[in-house]
Amino acid sequence: xxxxxxxxxxxxxxxxxxxxxxxxxxxxxxxxxxxxxxxxxxxxxxxxxxxxxxxxxxxxxxxxxxxxxxxxxxxxxxxxxxxxxxxxxxxxxxxxxxxxxxxxxxxxxxxxxxxxxxxxxxxxxxxxxxxxxxxxxxxxxxxxxxxxxxxxxxxxxxxxxxxxxxxxxxxxxxxxxxxxxxxxxxxxxxxxxxxxxxxxxxxxxxxxxxxxxxxxxxxxxxxxxxxxxxxxxxxxxx
Amino acid sequence: xxxxxxxxxxxxxxxxxxxxxxxxxxxxxxxxxxxxxxxxxxxxxxxxxxxxxxxxxxxxxxxxxxxxxxxxxxxxxxxxxxxxxxxxxxxxxxxxxxxxxxxxxxxxxxxxxxxxxxxxxxxxxxxxxxxxxxxxxxxxxxxxxxxxxxxxxxxxxxxxxxxxxxxxxxxxxxxxxxxxxxxxxxxxxxxxxxxxxxxxxxxxxxxxxxxxxxxxxxxxxxxxxxxxxxxxxxxxxxxxxxxxxxxxxxxxxxxxxxxxxxxxxxxxxxxxxxxxxxxxxxxxxxxxxxxxxxxxxxx
Numbered sequence: 090x091x092x093x094x095x096x097x098x099x100x101x102x103x104x105x106x107x108x109x110x111x112x113x114x115x116x117x118x119x120x121x122x123x124x125x126x127x128x129x130x131x132x133x134x135x136x137x138x139x140x141x142x143x144x145x146x147x148x149x150x151x152x153x154x155x156x157x158x159x160x161x162x163x164x165x166x167x168x169x170x171x172x173x174x175x176x177x178x179x180x181x182x183x184x185x186x187x188x189x190x191x192x193x194x195x196x197x198x199x200x201x202x203x204x205x206x207x208x209x210x211x212x213x214x215x216x217x218x219x220x221x222x223x224x225x226x227x228x229x230x231x232x233x234x235x236x237x238x239x240x241x242x243x244x245x246x247x248x249x250x251x252x253x254x255x256x257x258x259x260x261x262x263x264x265x266x267x268x269x270x271x272x273x274x275x276x277x278x279x280x281x282x283x284x285x286x287x288x289x290x291x292x293x294x295x296x297x298x299x300x301x302x303x304x305x306x307x308x309x310x311x312x313x314x315x316x317x318x319x320x321x322x323x324x325x326x327x
Numbered sequence: 328x329x330x331x332x333x334x335x336x337x338x339x340x341x342x343x344x345x346x347x348x349x350x351x352x353x354x355x356x357x358x359x360x361x362x363x364x365x366x367x368x369x370x371x372x373x374x375x376x377x378x379x380x381x382x383x384x385x386x387x388x389x390x391x392x393x394x395x396x397x398x399x400x401x402x403x404x405x406x407x408x409x410x411x412x413x414x415x416x417x418x419x420x421x422x423x424x425x426x427x428x429x430x431x432x433x434x435x436x437x438x439x440x441x442x443x444x445x446x447x448x449x450x451x452x453x454x455x456x457x458x459x460x461x462x463x464x465x466x467x468x469x470x471x472x473x474x475x476x477x478x479x480x481x482x483x484x485x486x487x488x489x490x491x492x493x494x495x496x497x498x499x500x501x502x503x504x505x506x507x508x509x510x511x512x513x514x515x516x517x518x519x520x521x522x523x524x525x526x527x528x529x530x531x532x533x534x535x536x537x538x539x540x541x542x543x544x545x546x547x548x549x550x551x552x553x554x555x556x557x558x559x560x561x562x563x564x565x566x567x568x569x570x571x572x573x574x575x576x577x578x579x580x581x582x583x584x585x586x587x588x589x590x591x592x593x594x595x596x597x598x599x600x601x602x603x604x605x606x607x608x609x610x611x612x613x614x615x616x617x618x619x620x621x622x623x624x625x626x
Contacts, residue, residue: 145514170516182511184504194497195504196515237515 095122098275099144099245104152106136106143113139114150115299121245121292126267126276128286128307131296132322137279138179140296141247144277145169145176156245171198175243179250179279181234185223189214189233192222196237207236210266228259235266245275252282264288283321287311295320329468334587336466340475340544342583343482347537348560349567349575350489351410351530357506357570358526360425361418364432366534366560368439370553372409373535374542375443377402381454392457403535410531414524436554443550451547460543474543481540482576485533489572498525506570559586562602566609567616574618581605 099121106114114136121127129137143150146166154161161169170176184192193207193214208215211232217225222233231251238246251267252260264285270276271289280286286293286307293310295303303310303320311317348370355363381398388394417435421427460477463470493499501522505512512519534553541556542548559582567578585605586598593601609616 166513167516167518176514184507198516
């Protein structure tokens with residue numbers, strides 16, 4: 090009940106994105122309540138990543154994206170981010186030629202970046218500050234990508250498939266970090282791993298063919314295997 | 328032996344000028360993906376600015392050294408200002424439209440040469456430089472023109488300053504990150520467009536320095552001087568690796584020394600052909616240039 094009653098922080102209305110000749114998002118609308126994790130689910134290629142990129146203005150889009158009461162679509166990406174919107178991209182996208190410390194320094198926006206929190210959550214990164222990010226393992230790069238976003242006090246954090254390609258032990262570690270993140274800020278999470286979604290998400294939004302086809306409490310969705318199979322083409326215990 | 332030493336030092340001097348031009352070109356392409364064919368105009372702004380201020384504004388300054396330094400400083404300033412304005416007015420509206428960028432920069436390059444010819448004629452100009460630069464220093468029997476030392480020292484200082492800027496400043500960090508993945512730089516809340524303008528201005532200043540030094544090296548400044556130097560600078564950028572300052576420095580020396588040795592020991596003019604051959608070989612063996620590993624991760 091808490092999630093339903095929470096104030097809407099991010100509101101997306103009638104969002105359209107064209108990539109070349111392809112109409113990728115066809116009027117996507119949803120609300121992200123303040124606090125906790127909202128999962129954005131769907132099969133591969135239905136527009137989840139594009140939705141996050143459209144919110145940030147990394148792709149051209151039509152429609153409305155409001156953060157609290159402010160319309161974001163007229164702003165360039167860097168100004169949207171400076172409205173305290175953090176982003177953890179798919180495939181990490183850390184700067185491989187820069188050191189860990191330089192990657193973090195580049196991400197600093199706040200007057201007092203939260204290095205204590207970052208190194209508390211990822212003690213491994215502290216010992217690797219002078220190491221080039223390109224020489225980190227996939228898991229370490231994912232930690233660095235999340236750490237960049239954590240450094241600042243974000244109102245909402247867009248996290249794109251943080252467990253993709255990680256070993257099971259690291260998936261559990263990332264899930265633990267996301268749980269902690271959810272205590273600090275609002276998270277819009279694109280995730281294929283339903284075990285992680287079950288563990289941390291309050292609400293679920295399901296996309297199919299560029300449209301929102303289902304919105305509900307995350308547990309409510311995952312307790313209906315038939316619905317999960319129909320919407321996501323996987324078993325609820327995947 | 329004395330000939331070899333002369334060719335080597337002269338090659339270093341020519342390489343210094345190539346580096347000064349190529350460094351800006353390389354950063355601009357590495358960060359912004361812009362093939363800036365108008366870079367020759369930045370060279371000409373530096374050389375013609377220096378000539379004009381030396382002849383018309385600072386002509387009353389008795390010390391030739393001071394007159395040359397003052398007019399050169401103005402030339403560098405004009406080069407940086409002109410480059411910054413080109414980025415703001417012509418390049419910025421055309422981001423991601425690469426074909427239009429090529430057309431605009433090629434057009435500006437042609438128009439600028441025509442403008443110089445129209446205003447000041449096709450005759451080469453000269454500006455007064457300290458007499459020491461026209462003298463020679465003898466090393467192991469080789470009479471080295473002193474201006475070669477100036478060119479080498481200037482390029483070395485610029486290389487160090489650029490490396491310091493890129494390694495020690497926040498804008499340097501933004502530029503290095505932007506060369507890899509400028510979309511992600513924006514996604515961290517950074518206005519990467521400011522870095523674009525800054526890189527153009529820095530490239531313009533470095534090119535203007537090359538313009539001033541080319542006036543000393545060739546003893547004249549001419550309307551198409553910038554364009555002819557630019558061709559070899561492009562080769563240097565590709566061989567060195569797009570976006571890499573260190574790669575540009577190494578490639579500038581390789582290209583200039585190859586030209587010098589081949590032109591002397593083989594036949595005059597063969598050097599240019601060999602450099603193009605070298606470019607082909609590097610592209611086949613290391614498509615990303617000598618420093619390809621550094622820029623290889625660029626998105």
